[in-house]
Amino acid sequence: MAGPGGRMMAGGGPGQRSIDFKGSSKRLIARFRPERATICALLAxxxxxxxxxxxxxxxxxxxxxxxxxxxVGRDMPEGATKEQVLESMRERGDGEVADMLRGTDFTPGEGIDFTAVGDVLLFALGVFLVAGLLMAVATRLVNRAVNHTMFRMREDVQTKLSRLPLSYFDKRQRGEVLSRATNDIDxxxxxxxxxMGxxxxxxxxxxxxxxxxxxxSWILALVALVTVPLSFVVATRVGKRSQPHFxxxxxxxxxxxxxxxxxYTGHTLVKVFGRQEESAKRFAEENEALYEAGFKAQFNSGVMQPLMFFVSNLNYVLVAVVGGLRVASGSLSIGDVQAFIQYSRQFSMPLTQVASMANLVQSGVASAERVFELLDAEEQEADxxxxxxxxxxxGRVALERVSFRYDPEKPLIxxxxxxxxxxxxxxIVGPTGxxxxxxxxxxxxxxxxxxxxxTLDGVDIARMSRDELRSGIGMVLQxxxxxxxxxxxxxxxxAAREVTREEIEEAARAAHADRFIRxxxxGYDTVIDDDGSGVSAGEKQLITIARAFLSDPVILVLDEATSSVDTRTEVLIQKAMAQLAHGRTSFVIAHRLSTIRDADTILVMENGSIVEQGAxxxxxxxxGAYAxxxxxQFAQAVAEVD
Structure with a gap:
């Protein structure tokens, strides 16, 4: 549904399942347990x-x-006492002024004691300086505790990713998982x-x-507290409204x-099939959804700070009015009222700061829940x-009445x-799927x-550790x-061990990769990126085959391993594979049946069952099915030649 100006609304809307703010906050705080010493020093x-x-x-x-x-004192008659001066003022009809000066500690005939004022100001300067230095130390401790905690969280995420089953990644987009491991943790x-600090x-x-x-003044304190419930209502209402948007x-x-x-990964295919416009449209929709959610989150939470400033100013007015009345009655000195007004500002400022940080905190806790969802994901069964x-x-492998299904309702094998x-x-041959x-x-x-x-050599592989099992299997994928x-x-x-350059080159020669590498x-020191830019698809396949040669496995698995190489190279690789497979158990998945004629056994699979097997x-x-x-394929090849 289009919003104002034709903008697309965020997919699914912010009304989806709200974050467990309280629970996620507690879990996030609990991750600081190893930093107890630093936290204690920080609090001190x-x-x-x-x-x-x-x-x-x-x-x-x-x-x-x-x-x-x-x-006040320099204009008073010298030699008189404070009580005498106040009594004289009352006799002249200045009782209200006398009441106001009652709380002032002046000496008639004496002016400003600049020495005493200077000592007080120097003491105040020292107090504020030490307070600032302690806060600087506290900031350093906050950074230390946070960085250590984030370091452990990244380690936990990395460890978790290594323990998640393949099915977890099959059901999720890689970019979404990466976003949790990078953007959300950041x-x-x-x-x-x-x-935090x-x-x-x-x-x-x-x-x-x-x-x-x-x-x-307890009276002024109660006046200042009148606005606290209003601040609480503002913070909670705005927080609940903005959290789903975060x-x-x-x-x-x-x-x-x-x-x-x-x-980005498939940019070549996007261009080949002319899907740039469709991709750009999809990007615009997703970007618009992010814009809508981000704008609403920031707007709703941003309302909190001006509202809290309004409450703060209301508090300031109440304190000033009541404080002025207390000074006029002589119950408080001007210095005490000045200090109290500063305190009312100091009291309102933290409330405003907490409110202004609400959007930041809500955003952080929203990211924390996404990371915790990843950490709580069901892991593969332990070894x-x-x-x-x-x-x-x-290398003896036996499958005994094996059944498997991705979906519990849909049998596959x-x-x-x-x-x-x-x-x-x-x-292993057969149609797709x-x-x-x-x-x-x-x-x-x-x-x-x-x-x-x-079973592998009589041992149930479910009783073996995955590392032990996989260390004996070399795999080359399509x-x-x-x-x-x-x-x-x-x-x-x-290789699971340190290998020499000679061993690497020998593996490359066995895979017929040495010629193009040189x-x-x-040569062998040519740097490539994770997309293998600079080498063709077939050359990348030869590199992975050389990697399998170097692993020296007990069992060799080739899943369409030669699908990206030319016919001449394929013949050479087949010979090399025959040499590599000598004395090893090999599983070869192939669509081109001409490549598996020499296999000891050919399994023909249909719908998860072996329908034929033999040479x-x-x-x-x-x-039958194999024929x-x-x-x-033979007819297709003849047609292609014709």
Missing amino acids: CVVLSVGLSVIGPKILGRATDLVFAGI NIGQTLQQS QLINSLLTIIGVLAMMFYV VQQWRSTGTLNAHIEEM ASPAERPDEPR EDLSLAVEPGHTVA AGKTTLVNLLMRFYEVSGGRI DTWLFGGTIAENIAYG TLPD HTELLAAD RLYKA
């Missing part, structure tokens, strides 16, 4: 700083009284750094100033980041303890049994079987993955 500094700050106005009030007493850190200082200031206000703001930020990440391992890794002897090559890659994911324990079991670094570093990534400007010639002779697939 803030308490001392606030204590010195709140007695400052009382000291300055004393200086004001000294100046006023000097001005926002929490900035919020805490900007608000100030909030503590403001709360303690409110307590300290309130105590001094009652000490100076939740939507960070949700929209994650969605927008996910779209940008996808469009068995104690973990089992084969006595001697040989049912009652699948298979035995693969060490050193054998098993090719038949369960070929799923079978490999189960073997790698990226997913857990729903029923039955898979989708290549490289990281920012040199080509040599990318190849060496496959044609690059810096290439046997399956052709059987004239139909083979003939279809």
